[in-house]
Amino acid sequence: MPRIALLTQHGKAQALQPLADRLGLELVLATGKNTDDLGTFTRERERVGSQLEAALTKARWACELTGARYGLGSEGSFGPDPHLGMVPWGVEIVAWWDAERGHAVHGVAQGGATNFRHRSVDSEAALRAFAEEAGFPLHGLVIGRPQEPWFDKDAADWAGLFERAAPAWATGELWVETDMRAHRNPTRMRMIEAAGWALAERLAVVCPACQAPGFGPVRSLPGARCEGCGLPTPAARAEVLACGACAHALQRPLRETVSPARCAYCNP
Ligand SMILES: [Zn+2]
Ligand SMILES: [Zn+2]
Missing domain, CATH: 3.30.1490 (Dna Ligase; domain 1)
Structure with missing residues (x-):
């Protein structure tokens, strides 16, 4: 069975074993690098780079340390919710790295199911x-x-x-x-597992051009028109689906118009 390596000091194998099972890969633990060098929640070390970069660095390191073709890395972030900033909010990213192809895919889970405070x-x-x-x-x-x-x-x-x-x-x-370290936070462990499932779903869609796994939405395109005045709004009109292994991308329309409530002119 091909191997997928995970570098973790915080017991995340428990949350990511179901993902490995679903991918038909043997989960192996990588050791020999301190993931706290990428940043700690308690700020002895500030995180360098973005959350996604940190998750991907861990996935790459896992491949380097074990010689496995595939690697997994997980990184969480916590703060106020992005809507009103009133409740604690967690975002978990699980990154997957294919060292042979040089190809990255990631899954995200987020929500208010966190005890962060x-x-x-x-x-x-x-x-x-x-x-x-x-x-x-x-x-x-x-x-x-x-x-x-x-x-x-x-x-x-x-x-x-x-x-x-x-x-x-x-x-x-x-x-x-x-x-917020995963082994000390079962609530967080469940959200990491959910991010693993999101990754599995993403990996299940292959690129129509090169057949690499992980073809899916990478960003949205603003400009859906207001139903009241017809002006473009910041609301998404389409999303871009792309492949991380080749340059193939396509647009999928989402909606032509949105309620005037989303319009900066009608509802300033
Ligand atoms: Zn309008
Ligand atoms: Zn492709």
Whole structure:
């Protein structure tokens, strides 16, 4: 069975095994490079490059380290939702690399199903409330910031958490955030699995020109016309489907017109 390699320090094989099974590939773990060099959620290292670049770098490294033809890399990002900025939002990318063809494809999952949050708390009671909301101890917590003496990611139970937090109370407050590393965050693990499924669906469509897997939408084209005034709007009128292995691309129309609610002239 051909191999697909995964470079992870955070137990992501659990989330990506179903993808490997569906592709008919043997999942092997790559070791020998520290993925934290590409950035950590707790900012000891800032991420260099985009989320997609980080996922793809991990997939390429996995091939280099194992000699496998195929590699997988996963990278998450978390912040406020892109619509109103009111709720926590997660975006997971799983990248696939074919080292023989030099060809990349990726899948994305995103949504509000994340426990991502952070806060300053000033008492054990406030810490307990935050931790309960975050799903601790099933989900990990990070207390303190990297430069603080009580900075810690390893509390596994309530007693351990309160013991580690205790020195901070003398200063009046404690910074606390959810641990977004996959092995400490089962909610995130499920979203990585979903990104793996999105990738599998993408890989199932082959390029009509060169038969490489992963033919699909790469961007949308704005300019659907307003039903009220007829002017073009920022809403998508078509999407571009393209192949990552050859130059083949085509446009698929989505809609000619949209509601005046989407029009900058009718609904400024
Ligand atoms: Zn209009
Ligand atoms: Zn192609």
